Amino acid sequence: MWNNGILAPQGPVAAAEAKILFDATVIMLAVIIPVILATIGFAWWFRDSNTKARYLANWTYSGHIELVVWSVPALVVMSLGGITWIGTHDLDPYKPLQSSEKPLNVQVVSLDWKWLFVYPDEGIATTSTLVVPASRPIHFSITSATVMNSFFIPQLGSQIYAMTGMVTQLNLKADQPGDYRGLSAQFSGSGFSDMVFVVKSMRAAEFQNWVDNTRKNNSVLDQTAYGSLSKPGTAPAGQTFGKIQQGLFDSIVRLTSGRNQAKNDGAPQPGTMEMQ
Numbered sequence: 001m002w003n004n005g006i007l008a009p010q011g012p013v014a015a016a017e018a019k020i021l022f023d024a025t026v027i028m029l030a031v032i033i034p035v036i037l038a039t040i041g042f043a044w045w046f047r048d049s050n051t052k053a054r055y056l057a058n059w060t061y062s063g064h065i066e067l068v069v070w071s072v073p074a075l076v077v078m079s080l081g082g083i084t085w086i087g088t089h090d091l092d093p094y095k096p097l098q099s100s101e102k103p104l105n106v107q108v109v110s111l112d113w114k115w116l117f118v119y120p121d122e123g124i125a126t127t128s129t130l131v132v133p134a135s136r137p138i139h140f141s142i143t144s145a146t147v148m149n150s151f152f153i154p155q156l157g158s159q160i161y162a163m164t165g166m167v168t169q170l171n172l173k174a175d176q177p178g179d180y181r182g183l184s185a186q187f188s189g190s191g192f193s194d195m196v197f198v199v200k201s202m203r204a205a206e207f208q209n210w211v212d213n214t215r216k217n218n219s220v221l222d223q224t225a226y227g228s229l230s231k232p233g234t235a236p237a238g239q240t241f242g243k244i245q246q247g248l249f250d251s252i253v254r255l256t257s258g259r260n261q262a263k264n265d266g267a268p269q270p271g272t273m274e275m276q
Contacts, residue, residue, distance in 0.1 A: 004154070004155060004180070004181055005154050005155070006018060006021070006154045006155070006157075008155055009155060009156075009157065010155040010156060010174055010175055010176060010178065010180060010201075011155065011156040011157060011172055011173045011174050011175055012097065012173055012175070013091060013097075013156060013157035013158050013171075013172055013173070014154070014155055014156050014157030014158075015157075016087065016090065016091055016157070017087075017091065017157050017158070020083055020084070020087045023083050024080055024083065024084075027076055027079045027080055027083075028076065028080070030072070030075075030076060031072060031073065031076055034072075091157075091158065093158050093160050093168075093169060093170045093171060094169045094170075094171070095171065096137065096139070096171055097137040097171050097172075097173055099136070099137045099173070101135075101136045101137065102136075103136070103137040103138060103139040103171070104119075104121075104132060104133060104136055104137070104138045104139065105119070105120055105121050105139050105141070106118070106119060106130070106132070106138055106139070106140050106141070107119075107120055107140075107141045107142075107143075107249040108140055108141065108142040108143070108151060108162065109143055109144070109145050109162075109249070109252055110142075110143075110144040110145065110146065110149035110151070110162040110184065110188075110195075111145050111146060111229065111230050111235075112146045112147075112188065112189060112191060112230075112231075112232040112233070113184075113188065113189065113190075113191030113192060113194055113195040113232070113233070113234055114127055114128055114195065114229075114233075114234055114235040115127065115128050115130075115151075115182070115184075115195070115197045116229065117129075117130050117197075118221070118244055118248060118249055119211075120244075120249065122211050122214075122215075123215065123243060123244055124211065124214045124215060124217075124240065124241060124242060124243070124244065125221045125240070125241040125244050126214075126238065126239065126240050126241070127229065127235040127236070127237070127238075127239040128196075128197045128198070128234075128235055128236070128237040128238070128239070129197060129198050129200065129237050129238040129239075130182060130197055130198070130199045130200070131199075131200045131202065131207065131210055132174060132199065132200070132201055132202070132207070133201070133202060133203070133204050133207035133208075134174050134175065134176055134177045134178075134201045134202060134203060134204075135173070135174070135175060135176075135204075136173065136204070137171060137172075137173045138171070138172050138173060138174075139169070139170075139171055140169065140170040140171070140172070141167050141168075141169060141249065142160060142161075142162045142167065142168045142169070142170060143162055143163065143164070143165075143166060143167050143168075143249070143252060143253050143256070144162040144163055144164045144256070145164065145230055145252055145255075145256055146164070146188070146230075147164075147188050147189070148161055148162065148163050148164070148186060148188070149161070149162045149184045149186045149188050149195070150162065150184055150185035150186035151170065151182075151184070151185075152182065152183055152184070152185040153172065153180055153181070153182040153199055154180075154181065154183075155180045155181070156172045156173070156174055156180060156199070157172060158170055158172065159185050161186065164256035165253060165256045166253070167253055174199070174201035176201065177201050177202055177203055177206075178201050179198055179199065179200055179201070180198075180199040180201065181196065181198070181199070182196065182197040182198070182199050183195065183196045183197070184196075189232075191232065191233070191234060194234045195234075197237065198237060214240045214241075214242055215242050215243075216242060217240050217241065217242030218242060219239075219240065219241045219242055219243075220241060220242070220243045220244070220245070221241035221243070221244045221245060221248060222244075222245040222248075223245065225241070226245075226248065226252075
């Protein structure tokens, strides 16, 4: 919908991406509009009833027409290439956002078919609900414990892939408090359509209060809990863990990396996960 998609940005990254999309559309209209008008003009002028129209059967070349035909598309390509080049470097997902506040670190794991969000500095975790403070940069470390997925929050920007045995980085920020839609943009099996999550952006005090209340939860995300959570199926949105086992995210990355290597080598795949 218009009010919750990429055309309704709620963060600096999404706003910059929307501007690139708008600028690219305006540049391409420099070709599209004249072509449409010329098509209508030619059809009208060379209609059968127009006796003033001349058919030049022996006409073969016009330097002026060739100049227009080649120069306009060349200028369009150069303009599109310029804004793409600049935007690509400015919006590098690995590039930290400029801010006086310390970024919030969030570790993201894609599962079949749910999302696990780990807050290593706060020592808590959630499933299918991402709670963040407004106006504070968020640094995501993203991996997959299963097939490749794509992590995407349209109103905050920058879709990026989650891959087994690898960690991709993403930096985003929500300008205002509110609820935003997140999803997997990569087909990953029968439960793909349910692989959505809610991003709850809160004021700093509200976020800290949520962290404090979550820490009071006696649920612990350890090897046993993760093993149950990683089984195929959906998880209730907003499930929280008041404690996390140290090194969980790194262990998930090592486990999936080991499985990938075992597949490549033809060796038996490991069945347990070592935790720090």
